[in-house]
Amino acid sequence: MTDIEIINIILEGDRNSYAILVERHQSMVFRTCLGFVHNKEDADDLTQEIFIQVYQSLKSFKAEASFSTWLYRIAVNASLNRVRKTSKTGLLSRLNTLLGSDPKSERDLPVADHENPEELLLKSEQAKWVQEALDSLPEKQRTAIVLSKYDELSQKEIAAVMGTTEGAVEALLQRAKANLREKLSSGFKKKNK
Amino acid sequence: MNCALCQNYLDAWLAGTLSASLTIQVDSHLSHCPQCREVAELLKLSEAFIAGEKQTEPNPFLATRIMAAIEANEARVSQPVPAIIRLLRPAAITLSLAAAVFAGIFLGRLTTSTNLSGNIPAELVMINDAQMEAISLLSNE
Numbered sequence: 001m002t003d004i005e006i007i008n009i010i011l012e013g014d015r016n017s018y019a020i021l022v023e024r025h026q027s028m029v030f031r032t033c034l035g036f037v038h039n040k041e042d043a044d045d046l047t048q049e050i051f052i053q054v055y056q057s058l059k060s061f062k063a064e065a066s067f068s069t070w071l072y073r074i075a076v077n078a079s080l081n082r083v084r085k086t087s088k089t090g091l092l093s094r095l096n097t098l099l100g101s102d103p104k105s106e107r108d109l110p111v112a113d114h115e116n117p118e119e120l121l122l123k124s125e126q127a128k129w130v131q132e133a134l135d136s137l138p139e140k141q142r143t144a145i146v147l148s149k150y151d152e153l154s155q156k157e158i159a160a161v162m163g164t165t166e167g168a169v170e171a172l173l174q175r176a177k178a179n180l181r182e183k184l185s186s187g188f189k190k191k192n193k
Numbered sequence: 194m195n196c197a198l199c200q201n202y203l204d205a206w207l208a209g210t211l212s213a214s215l216t217i218q219v220d221s222h223l224s225h226c227p228q229c230r231e232v233a234e235l236l237k238l239s240e241a242f243i244a245g246e247k248q249t250e251p252n253p254f255l256a257t258r259i260m261a262a263i264e265a266n267e268a269r270v271s272q273p274v275p276a277i278i279r280l281l282r283p284a285a286i287t288l289s290l291a292a293a294v295f296a297g298i299f300l301g302r303l304t305t306s307t308n309l310s311g312n313i314p315a316e317l318v319m320i321n322d323a324q325m326e327a328i329s330l331l332s333n334e
Contacts, residue, residue: 015263022256030251035243044252051259052266129235130242149243177204184235 003067007058022051025068028151029075035146036079037086038131050078065160072151072161076143083135133183141176144169194222199229203236 001020009017029050033043054074061070137145140162147158155169162169199222205211206219223230252258 015267016260018263019256019260022259026251026255030249030255031247034246034249038246040249043249044255047251047255048259048262052262055263056266126238127242130239133239150247178200180239181200181203181232181236184239185232 004063007061007067010055010058018055021067025071026051028068029071031150032072032075032146033079033082035150036083036142038135042082046078046082047075050075053078069157069160072147072153073163076147076161079146080139080143129184133180136183137176137179141172141179144172145176145180148173194218196222196226196229199223199226200232203229203233207233207236207240 003021003024006017006021010021026047030043030047033046033050034040037043037046050071054071057074061067134142134145143162144158147153147161148155153161155166155173158169159166199219202211202215202219206216211219223233
């Protein structure tokens with residue numbers, strides 16, 4: 001059954017069919033959220049909020065774009081709102097991280113079994129640079145990078161989600177990658193001073 | 194190949210999607226440019242970071258939690274709000290606002306107003322500026 005057919009069944013009163021849509025798209029929404037919040041628990045919570053919001057808004061879905069495009073838009077907007085809200089309490093969060101009381105502060109690169117504690121510490125620091133570099137991108141560039149790298153969408157699909165042209169998406173991705181290179185490089189230099 | 198060009202090609206080089214001739218040029222540049230090598234290493238890190246995050250799976254009970262939350266929301270919405278609460282709610286809001294306004298006025302009146310004439314010496318209080326001749330008239334004499 002297509003997404004539209006399932007939506008029509010739900011709108012006719014079969015609420016349980018919504019579980020099919022959830023299971024079909026939850027990984028995609030989760031990955032998108034993770035690209036913004038970088039934390040599994042936060043991404044789970046955000047994904048849940050998004051699907052509840054989508055269910056409540058199903059009547060307003062007009063099928064002008066595909067359901068997945070519409071869902072991506074809601075996921076991106078919800079993630080950006082969460083990021084904005086979090087950045088307002090960023091001072092407290094950074095304090096918690098500094099004091100080591102924030103269990104969500106762990107950001108890791110994949111580690112091999114043979115790696116010693118020094119290597120693990122270095123990997124943890126490197127993961128922190130990467131995350132900070134990604135998080136410091138302007139919102140549109142960050143959105144384009146998440147949709148491209150995490151969701152592996154084509155430029156055409158990204159353009160549909162962002163409501164822009166393919167050319168604009170290409171420019172955004174170029175700028176985002178250049179910014180990322182610069183921020184990673186400056187983060188690395190600061191550490192090695 | 195210069196550094197700017199090399200760094201532009203690094204994403205494709207890392208992904209293995211560059212043409213053979215460009216790959217050779219990038220390899221050659223990286224072999225003698227430590228700055229670009231460093232950028233390449235950092236980009237590899239960012240790709241590894243993203244790849245690691247992409248391996249994270251959502252909570253396996255997420256769909257169950259979502260459906261349970263939707264059911265709970267619908268049960269809450271379908272419960273009728275008692276008429277007395279519907280009637281009293283706007284009245285309560287209005288009374289709260291009025292109380293806040295009156296409290297503000299009351300607190301404002303508590304502050305004592307300054308009465309300068311109580312602190313001015315008697316000699317100065319007697320001076321009435323309106324009766325004095327303007328200085329410009331005096332200077333014209």
